[in-house]
Amino acid sequence: MEIASRKAPVTLHDVAREAGVSLATASRALNGSERKVHESYRSRVLDAAARLNYTPNLSAQAVAKGGTNTVALLVADIADPYFSSIAAGVIRASEEAGLVVTMAVTERSTARELELVRALRGQRPRVMILAGSRSSTETDQDALISELQAFEATGGRVVFVSQHELPFETVAIENAEGAKQLARELVALGYRRFAAITGSRTLLTARDRLSGFVEGLAESGIEIPENRIVATEFTRDGGFDGANALLAQGLDDTELIFAVSDVMAVGALSALREAGIVPGEDIAVAGFDDIPTVRDVTPPLSTVNIPLVEVGRRAIALALSTDDTANDTITTTVVLRDSTPSR
Amino acid sequence: MEIASRKAPVTLHDVAREAGVSLATASRALNGSERKVHESYRSRVLDAAARLNYTPNLSAQAVAKGGTNTVALLVADIADPYFSSIAAGVIRASEEAGLVVTMAVTERSTARELELVRALRGQRPRVMILAGSRSSTETDQDALISELQAFEATGGRVVFVSQHELPFETVAIENAEGAKQLARELVALGYRRFAAITGSRTLLTARDRLSGFVEGLAESGIEIPENRIVATEFTRDGGFDGANALLAQGLDDTELIFAVSDVMAVGALSALREAGIVPGEDIAVAGFDDIPTVRDVTPPLSTVNIPLVEVGRRAIALALSTDDTANDTITTTVVLRDSTPSR
DNA sequence: CTGTTAGCGCTTTCAG
DNA sequence: CTGAAAGCGCTAACAG
Numbered sequence: 001m002e003i004a005s006r007k008a009p010v011t012l013h014d015v016a017r018e019a020g021v022s023l024a025t026a027s028r029a030l031n032g033s034e035r036k037v038h039e040s041y042r043s044r045v046l047d048a049a050a051r052l053n054y055t056p057n058l059s060a061q062a063v064a065k066g067g068t069n070t071v072a073l074l075v076a077d078i079a080d081p082y083f084s085s086i087a088a089g090v091i092r093a094s095e096e097a098g099l100v101v102t103m104a105v106t107e108r109s110t111a112r113e114l115e116l117v118r119a120l121r122g123q124r125p126r127v128m129i130l131a132g133s134r135s136s137t138e139t140d141q142d143a144l145i146s147e148l149q150a151f152e153a154t155g156g157r158v159v160f161v162s163q164h165e166l167p168f169e170t171v172a173i174e175n176a177e178g179a180k181q182l183a184r185e186l187v188a189l190g191y192r193r194f195a196a197i198t199g200s201r202t203l204l205t206a207r208d209r210l211s212g213f214v215e216g217l218a219e220s221g222i223e224i225p226e227n228r229i230v231a232t233e234f235t236r237d238g239g240f241d242g243a244n245a246l247l248a249q250g251l252d253d254t255e256l257i258f259a260v261s262d263v264m265a266v267g268a269l270s271a272l273r274e275a276g277i278v279p280g281e282d283i284a285v286a287g288f289d290d291i292p293t294v295r296d297v298t299p300p301l302s303t304v305n306i307p308l309v310e311v312g313r314r315a316i317a318l319a320l321s322t323d324d325t326a327n328d329t330i331t332t333t334v335v336l337r338d339s340t341p342s343r
Numbered sequence: 344m345e346i347a348s349r350k351a352p353v354t355l356h357d358v359a360r361e362a363g364v365s366l367a368t369a370s371r372a373l374n375g376s377e378r379k380v381h382e383s384y385r386s387r388v389l390d391a392a393a394r395l396n397y398t399p400n401l402s403a404q405a406v407a408k409g410g411t412n413t414v415a416l417l418v419a420d421i422a423d424p425y426f427s428s429i430a431a432g433v434i435r436a437s438e439e440a441g442l443v444v445t446m447a448v449t450e451r452s453t454a455r456e457l458e459l460v461r462a463l464r465g466q467r468p469r470v471m472i473l474a475g476s477r478s479s480t481e482t483d484q485d486a487l488i489s490e491l492q493a494f495e496a497t498g499g500r501v502v503f504v505s506q507h508e509l510p511f512e513t514v515a516i517e518n519a520e521g522a523k524q525l526a527r528e529l530v531a532l533g534y535r536r537f538a539a540i541t542g543s544r545t546l547l548t549a550r551d552r553l554s555g556f557v558e559g560l561a562e563s564g565i566e567i568p569e570n571r572i573v574a575t576e577f578t579r580d581g582g583f584d585g586a587n588a589l590l591a592q593g594l595d596d597t598e599l600i601f602a603v604s605d606v607m608a609v610g611a612l613s614a615l616r617e618a619g620i621v622p623g624e625d626i627a628v629a630g631f632d633d634i635p636t637v638r639d640v641t642p643p644l645s646t647v648n649i650p651l652v653e654v655g656r657r658a659i660a661l662a663l664s665t666d667d668t669a670n671d672t673i674t675t676t677v678v679l680r681d682s683t684p685s686r
Numbered sequence: 687c688t689g690t691t692a693g694c695g696c697t698t699t700c701a702g
Numbered sequence: 703c704t705g706a707a708a709g710c711g712c713t714a715a716c717a718g
């Protein structure tokens with residue numbers, strides 16, 4: 001004899017019986033498009049459903065109607081404020097649209113990303129959102145593309161958040177433009193000698209930001225010395241290490257360090273401080289993203305704002321739009337704070 | 344004539360036909376428990392599946408087997424590092440166990456939480472994890488409990504992350520104990536006059552931490568003056584406002600401000616600094632949680648460490664354990680940093 | 687408007 | 703070990 005009698009969940013069938021109507025009527029009263037079932041029946045069904053504490057089996061609905069109300073969201077690292085803010089926007093907008101989001105983490109591995117896309121495809125989601133910057137050396141890239149195209153061929157929508165590199169709708173972020181503008185404003189503030197901490201050279205986001213920054217400086221005839229550009233991991237610790245690397249080779253007359261992301265900049269700040277250098281006084285620092293944290297570090301960090309939560313919302317808006325080829329570009333804006341005083 | 348011919352997805356049936364075997368055999372080869380189908384057949388099916396780029400329809404599998412491989416995760420706010428770290432642990436552990444995570448955000452509303460639980464129940468997840476502290480004045484509490492019990496009755500597992508208040512398995516965090524220990528260590532450091540910034544009095548987590556702290560001080564005969572305890576929102580801005588409130592009434596001889604969470608403490612730090620007060624020198628500050636950020640603020644924040652990612656992992660470990668009544672308590676440890684120099 | 691009856695894609699007896 | 707057939711819970715024609 002079994003110990004726990006795992007009761008079977010209440011089904012639509014149970015509700016129909018309890019209400020004394022047919023399965024179809026119960027279905028229509030509970031979910032079918034409005035104004036189809038007589039009020040007296042309708043309320044009987046609703047009552048029965050409430051009494052039985054009925055919840056429609058979403059999987060069954062999905063197979064019956066041949067589609068789900070699911071959004072699959074892939075991010076590189078959910079604990080990173082950049083992604084968690086975007087995720088917040090995606091989730092909020094999805095809920096508003098009556099969609100459920102399932103989430104997976106790639107841990108910044110493109111192989112893992114491909115795996116996950118395959119697996120998530122089994123969910124038959126309506127939308128698949130891939131957030132996280134692309135890399136220029138992805139060997140699995142073709143496989144990813146064909147997987148995604150197969151998904152689209154069956155009616156799914158794919159939206160990328162990053163740069164518009166792949167043949168899919170994307171919420172593009174003005175990385176290069178924002179960095180260029182930042183460079184201009186820093187030059188206007190009086191800075192002339194720069195160093196930079198960037199992520200892997202193959203990471204598109206890092207690459208775009210750095211090249212935009214370099215271009216912006218070039219407009220004023222300024223260059224960053226080759227050896228003043230260090231590439232590390234695209235994380236807080238990467239920023240920390242990057243600053244130390246710069247420190248190790250001697251900062252000399254460097255006036256400002258540009259880190260291609262705020263998390264890196266924050267790490268750099270800590271490294272500098274540990275080395276007895278006062279950021280904002282001895283040397284200026286700027287980042288990119290405008291994550292919430294940067295208001296609370298010392299000094300508050302100058303950066304380029306990306307409306308992260310809005311990016312998430314836009315991604316699902318794009319996915320739900322009827323326009324097949326729509327694209328969306330997010331404008332970034334420079335935010336100057338105390339980490340880059342005018343000189 | 345339709346423009347886009349939305350191809351129907353490849354089904355098991357297609358694979359079976361392509362491989363020249365029966366539906367049943369194809370099913371067994373692709374998913375059924377090992378060692379049942381002859382190798383020659385098996386490989387033919389696998390080849391066909393690969394050739395067709397087949398992905399099993401998870402919904403269909405779910406209805407056929409009467410269960411999913413889904414974990415439903417509810418958090419208060421995914422952009423909050425506390426929750427995003429826990430989520431990271433849940434997601435990682437879930438993926439390792441072959442489970443997919445669907446995620447919803449309550450925005451700290453218990454009404455919304457109840458709604459979401461009902462909706463998510465429709466997914467027929469195997470596990471439901473509710474992270475986010477309970478409130479002592481929940482009017483919907485009974486409804487939540489019965490909803491969750493109904494879910495358990497049908498074989499689902501429920502795990503709470505917070506305090507062990509409700510009749511469900513929970514990963515309990517030693518909030519009171521940790522705060523008490525923090526108080527002891529601060530007293531040992533020489534502090535005698537305290538102020539506190541807490542969240543709503545009804546928020547269990549806030550309440551436990553504050554009372555633990557108060558108890559810890561009481562062991563040394565120290566009390567926090569009534570008016571030195573301010574209650575604000577359980578967020579960064581709440582901490583900011585709380586510090587300002589304290590400032591407004593005059594900090595007088597207060598030596599240390601205890602904020603019941605790190606995000607609040609970080610906000611408080613900024614408020615103090617804006618007021619021209621140097622945290623760590625003019626006044627000490629301590630928080631709770633040990634979120635990554637606190638290493639990077641100035642001065643680095645003394646706090647009570649909770650292994651957040653581990654908490655997430657444990658939650659799903661608990662959910663997957665066969666022991667029905669298991670519970671798990673997470674030990675917290677005090678971490679002293681520069682925001683509370685010895686005096 | 688309501689009930690009957692096919693499926694949806696997949697798993698799982700149950701015979702062969 | 704394999705295939706035929708009966709569901710799983712729900713929706714969507716299709717007749718009344």
